[in-house]
Amino acid sequence: MSQSRSVRLSRRTVLTVLTVLLGLVVAAGLGLALFQPWKAFTDTEVNEALPASSPSTRTEPSMKSMKESPMSPRPAAGPKDLAEGRFVTHEHATSGIARTVRLADGGHVLRLEDLKTSDGPDVRVYLSTRDAGAVKTGLGDGAVELGKLKGNLGNQNYTVPAGTDLSEFRSAVLWCERFSVSFGAADLSLAAG
Numbered sequence: 359m360s361q362s363r364s365v366r367l368s369r370r371t372v373l374t375v376l377t378v379l380l381g382l383v384v385a386a387g388l389g390l391a392l393f394q395p396w397k398a399f400t401d402t403e404v405n406e407a408l409p410a411s412s413p414s415t416r417t418e419p420s421m422k423s424m425k426e427s428p429m430s431p432r433p434a435a436g437p438k439d440l441a442e443g444r445f446v447t448h449e450h451a452t453s454g455i456a457r458t459v460r461l462a463d464g465g466h467v468l469r470l471e472d473l474k475t476s477d478g479p480d481v482r483v484y485l486s487t488r489d490a491g492a493v494k495t496g497l498g499d500g501a502v503e504l505g506k507l508k509g510n511l512g513n514q515n516y517t518v519p520a521g522t523d524l525s526e527f528r529s530a531v532l533w534c535e536r537f538s539v540s541f542g543a544a545d546l547s548l549a550a551g
Contacts, residue, residue, distance in 0.1 A: 400477050404509035408437055412465025412517060437461050439549035440524060445542045448494050449534070450476035452542025456530035457549070458518070466518035468504055468530055474511055480536040481507040483516050485527040490543035493531050500526065507532060 442457040454473035460466055468485065475481075483505055488498040504516035518524065532541040 401511050402477060402509035403511040404514050405512045406508075406515050407513075408459065408469060409461060409467065409515060410437070411461050411463035412467070412520075435462065440466075441546035442549050443490070443530070443544035443546045445473070445475075445530075445532075445544045446490050448540040448542050450478070450541040452476075452532060454544075456544035456546065458524050458527075458530075458546060465520070466522070466524060468516045468518060470514045470516075470530070472512075473509075473514065475507075475532055475541050477510040478507075478534050478536075478541065481510075481532055481534050481541060483507055484531040484533050485518070485522075485524075486529045486531050486543070487526055488528060490529045490531075490545045493529060493533075493540050493543045496538075497531060497533060501531075502527070 438460045440458040440460055442455060445452045445454050445456065447453075452473075452475040454475075455471045457469045457471065458466060459469055468483065470483070482503055484497055484501045484503050486493050486497050486501045488496075488501075492498070502519065502522060504518065508514045527546060529543045529545050531543040533539070534541060
């Protein structure tokens with residue numbers, strides 16, 4: 359009788375150990391998927407030129423535009439800086455310059471230049487109505503997402519949605535959606551000229 363009881367205890371012990379091991383494997387898998395720790399050791403460099411016009415407005419000239427009088431207002435000859443600022447570090451070391459630029463066709467982009475930050479699992483680029491210091495605690499009401507961060511190094515352009523009033527925004531922010539933290543932000547001050 360004591361022999362059969364020790365076998366039962368052994369099976370129970372084996373099942374307990376297997377259950378614990380399975381739980382650890384599942385937890386490790388979830389942790390890897392959530393935190394993506396390899397991103398701490400990777401870099402993605404993107405070097406885009408400043409576009410001449412907005413991707414969403416590039417079209418062939420219509421017959422109507424060809425017939426417009428010479429007195430019709432024309433878009434500016436080239437890109438014009440509206441505001442700019444330097445990134446400051448929040449949760450991850452971040453440096454570089456953020457510029458809002460009006461393109462020749464009237465479209466707008468947020469341009470990140472000489473960007474250096476950490477790679478992250480779900481980093482997005484935002485314009486915020488709050489200043490760079492205040493976004494440490496959240497983006498604030500009215501923030502506009504411009505897209506996923508293309509790379510943690512280099513020069514990148516993010517199209518600002520048509521109709522966005524850039525005068526309402528005080529900063530450009532690199533925001534990690536997964537953990538609700540700012541990697542870094544740049545106050546946008548009116549450009550000289």
